[in-house]
Amino acid sequence: MAVSDQAQNEENTEAIRNGFRLAVQRAVPTLGATSPNPSVACVLLDKHGSVLTIGVHEAAGKPHAEVVALEAARQGNLLEHVHTALVTLEPCAHHGRTPPCSERLRQSPVKEVWIGVRDPNPVATGGGEALKHGEGAKHVFFLEDQPKYAAEAQQCRALLTPFASRIKRKRPWITVKQALNVSGKMEPPVGQRTFTSSASLILAHRLRRAVDAIVTGIGTVLSDDPSFTVRHVDDHAGYKPRFLVVMDRSQRLPEGWRQAREEDGFIVETCSDIQALPHTLEQKGVNWALVEGGPSLLRTLEHEALWDDWLTIQQGHKGEADTATWKQRKHLDGMVSPLVFFQPDGEV
Structure with a gap:
């Protein structure tokens, strides 16, 4: 390969990498906003690898x-400058609420389509696969x-994991969040509802x-008496109502608490x-x-293996920051925990 060709190839590779990182970001x-659809982004590049536009699916x-x-x-x-489309998820090929995205790309000036x-x-x-054949x-x-x-590719898989879990496993991705005090227990001090730092609270919300x-x-x-609001x-x-499920074997849920949560926007x-x-x-999508x-x-969720990843926030000792660590169960059909996008000291 000539030096100029090699340099061009490396430049194109870096443009693809940066484009996908931007799309995932x-x-x-x-x-949470697109449910029951997955979260998807598309970046359009010109022939030199420069970003022209970015599209994001905002809601179902x-x-x-x-x-x-x-x-x-x-x-x-x-539009005439568009050369490459980078999409985190394969463009759909069916008529749903909207026409097939694959056909919209076919009818566009796009020359290359990269799929996460x-x-x-x-x-x-x-x-x-359909885009590889036929007219356009x-x-x-x-x-x-x-x-x-x-x-x-791994970042694109992590972005898709919640949706892929429901489609492939017929169950949602289930994340357990556990906060521990300096003694390794879950109980906050008397008169307090939490013991973690503001950074940990931001992560949780x-x-x-x-x-x-x-x-x-x-x-x-x-x-x-938790509210569970963001x-x-x-x-x-304009978020749609979230589901709030209470494990209750003895029908002890206070009606007043239910009504308050419904007023907050929960189902x-x-x-x-x-x-x-x-x-x-x-069944709720x-x-x-x-x-x-x-x-x-x-303890019950852990014993019954009904969790997929587990986030533990450990209160720091006096003067020290909290620590946040997570683990993922094995053998989950190649799915990657979406917790890779969540860090206690950063904003998504």
């Missing part, structure tokens, strides 16, 4: 990321087939914003069987559920 804040029923990016290019008189991850939904998959065919590349883009369901136990409701960060604009449900919880959530409960509920 823009898509992560929509986690709204235009998909590819359509948003192409429309932004059209309105900005940039194949669509796990059997109804929507196949758009990438494109050069299509999947990151999964390109080892040099392994890091970018970013997670609440990203999920579409919260699970707790009746013991937590009766002892703490407070330390801005919630999604409150009760569940008496822990084994039925994943199916109950899946939940992609990602966050468990915020007491020791009893967490």
